Amino acid sequence: MQDHTKKSMLGTRRRILQLLKVKGPLTADELSQELRMTSMGARGHLTALERDGLIEHHTQQRGMGRPSYVYSLTDQGDEIFPRTYPQLASSLLDALRALGGEEAIDRMFEKRTEWVEAQYRARMADKTLEERVKELARIRTEEGYMADWEVLDQDTFVLREHNCSICQIARQCAQACSFELELFRRVLEDAEVSREKHMIQGDLMCAYVMRRAKGARVPSKRRPPMAAKRN
Template identity: 30%
Template sequence: MIKVIVMNKRTPTKQKLLNILKKDHEMMITEIMEYFTISEIAVRKHIHELVQQGFVKRKTIKQSMGRPYYVYELTKKGHDTFPNQYEKLPLELLQDLEALQGKQAVNDVLARRMERERDFFEKEIASDEFDEKIAEVARIQDEKGYMVEVEKTEEGHYEMKHFNCPISNIATEYRQVCRNEKIVFDDVFPTSEVISHSCITSGDNFCKWTIKAPKKA
């Protein structure tokens, strides 16, 4: 019996595979084939390409007896191909808060977030050495999805660029987010001058910071 999953008839095979794995989670190739009339070789080719692209992962299941077998499941990247409200919800909640309690309530929430960010950097960064601290900040921001690039100038200063802003929808509506980021960097580098040159939320291609080397005593 061929199983049917509701979807557009013109849905490409790869999208159909993503839909199936979204619905049934971990699946063996024999289970996946119940949804297809094309050859198993063709289906395996599409699965292999999805694995290579990072949308699907293959997992080995060991048994107490017999050979292990493989199952396929979506990665986070695979799940992210489906519609969601993750980006809209935080902004809508802040807008609702502002409508109910005023702008100051939103500023208080964003200030609380700033304190949490500052505490996180303080816990994560072990070194007080300028170059090492820059590297740690770049690593942390990159892991958060900011797509960081850092260059050291001849004067010993650092230029840090963020090519992505994971919270741009909120920062565009509430510019306090960008101002708070500057405050956090000022606190992380208390002996340096931190200068903001450009900002994604202002229409620039990236956020650019100069973090000047501390003056030698």
């Protein structure tokens, strides 16, 4: 596909998303009129956008006759439009610091850590240390940190995060990283957790080493249950 054709297609799909954002749910015919193209052409773009998870369709009764298919943005599609979450969070931290100083910042991060700890623990219940490290990597990836993990030996694991979802906040507020490390130590309480690499310090990733604490029980391999004897 030639570059100008590809750019035209992407421009049309961007325009469809903008129309759905501004005007709300629209039919393929309504979109084709807005775009000044055939209904078949509009449907081709709609199919691609729906496949990418950016829009969805449902039936809606509009006057007399059969219900129509109308298209609307999904949450994923809505998120492509500009957001100012980092700027808002930054200004809120500045306001909190002005009102209560560093102690207020500490209390805020402590409360957040308690909330997140409860969420993490709910997903890690009844798991071994290795299973919890694996689950932690999964949770962090879901939160945008692009995490992976590795077993170094039966007592040592490493968790790497290749993206920082709170980078702007972390640069402004050292407590963000400190309480993140504290969070890991709480949910992996039978391990010694240390941060070996830190993006804020110029490393390409954040890397954490989890070593099983001395005296912590090493789980034995589970054996399959024995078949019951029959008389």
